[in-house]
Amino acid sequence: MKPLSRRTLLRALGAGAGAAALAGCGVPAAYVAPGERAAADRSGAEKKLVFANWPLYIDVDEKDPQKRPTLQEFEQRTGISVKYTEEINDNDEFFGKISPALMNHQDTGRDIIVVSDWMASRYVRLGWVQKMDRAAQPHVDRHLDPLLRKPSFDAGRLHTVPWQSGITGIAYNRKKLGREIRHTSDLWRDDLRGRVTLLSGMDEAFALLMMGNGADVTRWTADDFHTMTDQLRRLVRRRHIRRFTGNDYIKDLSSGDVLAAQAYSGDIIQLQADNPDIEFVVPEEGAELWAESLMIPDLARHKRNAEALIDHYYRPEVAAELAASVNYVCPVPAARDVLASSGEKETAKLAENPLIFPTDDMRKRLATARDMTARERPAFAKEWNEIVGL
Structure with missing residues (x-):
């Protein structure tokens, strides 16, 4: 390991x-x-x-x-x-x-x-x-x-x-879930109710969720942010999201307590070494490339x-x-x-690992979100933390 x-x-x-x-x-x-x-x-x-x-x-x-x-x-x-x-x-x-x-x-x-x-x-x-x-x-x-x-x-x-x-995308247990995940919206299907986690950190989480709604994160707006948080409130009320996590999503995926999670590419390479059923996906709508x-x-x-x-x-x-x-x-x-x-x-073999060297197809779907401004941050952070429970 x-x-x-x-x-x-x-x-x-x-x-x-x-x-x-x-x-x-x-x-x-x-x-x-x-x-x-x-x-x-x-x-x-x-x-x-x-x-x-x-x-x-x-x-x-x-x-x-x-x-x-x-x-x-x-x-x-x-x-x-x-x-x-x-x-x-x-x-x-x-x-x-x-x-x-x-x-x-x-x-x-x-x-x-x-x-x-x-x-x-x-x-x-x-x-x-x-x-x-x-x-x-x-x-x-x-x-x-x-x-x-x-x-x-x-x-x-x-x-x-x-x-x-690295890439913030989606990791899931293909064998236990019994289907592919190709879109961020696939996380919201009924068979994942209570079996999916999202990252608790606003800066780590928001870009992927906005992209799932079709936003261009290189120039996202306040409306894009509020559309995303409104969606999260509905999912939390329905108890669809098991919880918001730090890096302990790794343990949840490994144990099978959750079947899908918002995840970092670097973590999943290590999980895959022990469990080949764990897959990492850059959704069709895109995922964030961070540094x-x-x-x-x-x-x-x-x-x-x-x-x-x-x-x-x-x-x-x-x-x-x-x-x-x-x-x-x-x-x-x-x-x-x-x-x-x-x-x-x-x-x-590492040269062919798309989580170290993303394929050309993956690269087309990667973007880096514009930075949240000093003026935006306090209100957005307050709204996010109320939803996540921080």
């Missing part, structure tokens, strides 16, 4: 609610102007950097979990030492941890951080991350997946670079070193090694050919 996904460690949102509200409001006094974001770069004199990431989100040596081959390769090639910490367990909690420093124009002690794009948009909006020098990142410029190049919150991806990506991105915080002391490390992970051979380990959607399509040419049969 593969190790549990990094996402299974995420705890329910709530601890960082105050910080999230601050970010959502985009407090004017906290904004940092472009000319005040950079510190004197010590990269030339100090061949080091600090990289903060989530647990279980990097390749490790099978014989020694403390060794991370792709990081070691970077250190050996460049002479730059990397202090790698697994300190990010929740987007809001981590925001609360480093926001006092950023708000007060102080160094966070980190040169690279990784957060979900919906949260990255807040850092960008507040001016808390630095613009990267793409001339120093030729592999990013050449190999970043076109589907991930133009997020609404960061034109040109100049402040953020995807670390890994968790690398950023360089304001006043980071080793910006050039950080840019070099980020570019390192966009070398196709390095991206392939990382993808083979973590099994998320790889943001470097060229890594597919690297995996396909592997002499190891199991590794080569």
